[in-house]
Amino acid sequence: MKDATFRVLRGGFCLSLVLLAACAPPATPLPPGMMETMVAATIQALPSSTPQPSATLTVEPTLERPTATDLPTETPLPSLTPMPTFTSTLTNTPIPTATPAGYNFGKKQGDSSFGCVVVAQFPADGFEASPGQDIAVTWRIQNVGSRDWAKESIDIGYISGEKMAIGGTLFDLSKTVPAGQVGDIMLTFEAPKNKNAGAYRTVWSLFRGSTPFCEFSFSLGVK
Numbered sequence: 001m002k003d004a005t006f007r008v009l010r011g012g013f014c015l016s017l018v019l020l021a022a023c024a025p026p027a028t029p030l031p032p033g034m035m036e037t038m039v040a041a042t043i044q045a046l047p048s049s050t051p052q053p054s055a056t057l058t059v060e061p062t063l064e065r066p067t068a069t070d071l072p073t074e075t076p077l078p079s080l081t082p083m084p085t086f087t088s089t090l091t092n093t094p095i096p097t098a099t100p101a102g103y104n105f106g107k108k109q110g111d112s113s114f115g116c117v118v119v120a121q122f123p124a125d126g127f128e129a130s131p132g133q134d135i136a137v138t139w140r141i142q143n144v145g146s147r148d149w150a151k152e153s154i155d156i157g158y159i160s161g162e163k164m165a166i167g168g169t170l171f172d173l174s175k176t177v178p179a180g181q182v183g184d185i186m187l188t189f190e191a192p193k194n195k196n197a198g199a200y201r202t203v204w205s206l207f208r209g210s211t212p213f214c215e216f217s218f219s220l221g222v223k
Helices: 002-023 034-045
Strands: 108-110 115-122 127-129 134-143 154-161 170-172 182-190 198-208 211-222
Touching: 108 211, 115 211, 134 211, 154 211, 182 198, 182 211
Parallel strands: 127 211
Antiparallel strands: 108 115, 115 134, 134 182, 154 170, 154 198, 198 211
């Protein structure tokens, strides 16, 4: 290796001298052996070949995978308490207990097919009112016959006494009353206002066509 380097340098050195000699004016020739000495000195001055540093393999640190964090478990929502169910029941509107003095109260009327009993009345007979005062009167009547009182065929009509009802003297039954059941009948009266103070009575009945079969009444006192 060193001999090869020497030959290369010597060739290059000689070439340089030739070029210099061609460009420069003629010079004194070197003594014998001088050239070899100069080339050898140049080689001596070259640094010895430094070995290439060996590459050091640096191992990258192993990345640790983050451990998966368990998601929090969902807390179940409280169950809704079901609302109570309501059963619609058809009932008669309660009326206060009264002890009327009207005739036919508590007595059976009519026949086996169309019969009735007046079982309650509010307000009771003898109600005191001012002239022109409106009074809503309710009778609770039981159907004790074998036939239903169909609202399409049974009417409420005036019989006798003072005509105090507001709206006329004949009205339709508001709803059918089956046999054995009770139904409420309500009429609104106006106390006489152009007459002397005193007691007044009005008599009504249930009608099947033109035939009355269940009478009820109301009396009041005008102050």
